[in-house]
Amino acid sequence: METYYDILVDELKNKNLRLSAHRLKILQYLCENLNHPTADQIYVHLQKDVPTLSKTTIYNTLHVLHEAGLVRVINIEDNETRYDIIIESHGHFKCEKCGSIFNFKVDFNVLETKDLAGFKVKDKDVYFKGVCKKCLLNIESEN
Amino acid sequence: METYYDILVDELKNKNLRLSAHRLKILQYLCENLNHPTADQIYVHLQKDVPTLSKTTIYNTLHVLHEAGLVRVINIEDNETRYDIIIESHGHFKCEKCGSIFNFKVDFNVLETKDLAGFKVKDKDVYFKGVCKKCLLNIESEN
DNA sequence: GTTCCTGCAAAAGCTTTGCAGAAGA
DNA sequence: TCTTCTGCAAAGCTTTTGCAGGAAC
Numbered sequence A, B: 001m002e003t004y005y006d007i008l009v010d011e012l013k014n015k016n017l018r019l020s021a022h023r024l025k026i027l028q029y030l031c032e033n034l035n036h037p038t039a040d041q042i043y044v045h046l047q048k049d050v051p052t053l054s055k056t057t058i059y060n061t062l063h064v065l066h067e068a069g070l071v072r073v074i075n076i077e078d079n080e081t082r083y084d085i086i087i088e089s090h091g092h093f094k095c096e097k098c099g100s101i102f103n104f105k106v107d108f109n110v111l112e113t114k115d116l117a118g119f120k121v122k123d124k125d126v127y128f129k130g131v132c133k134k135c136l137l138n139i140e141s142e143n
Numbered sequence C: 001g002t003t004c005c006t007g008c009a010a011a012a013g014c015t016t017t018g019c020a021g022a023a024g025a
Numbered sequence D: 001t002c003t004t005c006t007g008c009a010a011a012g013c014t015t016t017t018g019c020a021g022g023a024a025c
Helices: A004-013 A023-034 A039-049 A057-069 A133-142 B004-014 B022-031 B037-047 B054-068 B134-141
Strands: A071-077 A079-085 A092-097 A101-104 A120-131 B070-077 B082-087 B093-094 B101-104 B120-131
Touching: A004 A023, A023 A039, A023 A057, A023 A079, A039 A057, A039 A079, A057 A071, A071 A092, A071 A120, A071 B070, A120 A133, B004 B022, B022 B037, B022 B054, B022 B082, B037 B054, B037 B082, B054 B082, B070 B093, B070 B120, B082 B120, B120 B134
Parallel strands: A092 A120, B093 B120
Antiparallel strands: A071 A079, A092 A101, A120 B120, B070 B082, B093 B101
């Protein structure tokens, strides 16, 4: 069975991008960790395995993967950029207590609007913020 | 007739926030320029009138206005934060050619999803990116 | 008279850039 | 062999912080 990773590697080949060891590591990390990591989180994690890995390479690779259409950029918060492999369109919810990001289904078709008639829409992002279920329960149990 | 500015000033009074000269200037600018400026754009513009104004005050004021619920924070792009007085909920479209940000109507009710059952949702943002009508026409006329 | 706001300078934090050496095709 | 990638160090940008003086109430 072909995994997300395999599919993405094929995509890289198709687009004539080099399959360097570091790129594959980063891609693998993204496929195994669908928790919308920041560049720094990827760096800290992979450095354990690959001590020579630099942040520059993380940024470079994320840019390349984004331009190739394999990675989504998430700017739900102003002071951090997060990354996500693109599986299917969904919205992102960020909990202000624990900082976790959750995916949720969004019907992007219903967002069509005549206000943007004549516009070419390439990216659609839906960002929600608030408090997640788990944190809400924790707050309740404290009172 | 009461303007947006008047309404917002009343809001500040109600929340016991000080109506300093600089705060009122920044609020006035936001009411008269509904083009989602960055902190720097506000700074550059207002400095002509108020040379002593500092960027620190711009940031401070924007934070205060945001916490008071009068200003919306827009993170459609990773390297810049934009600000918007809150009139009614709408989506934001950013043109990748000219950089302009357009508002468009969004029915936020249809975005409700059972995936977030039990979550407390406080903010909802819809960000689209692409090319605006005007830039599309310019591109066509070049060919 | 208090409290809060302002502005300067410095620091912090994330991201980008330039360039020489290394690795991929 | 040629092209592209990598990593270091430095720079760039936006935003935050600490603190003394000043303004609002």
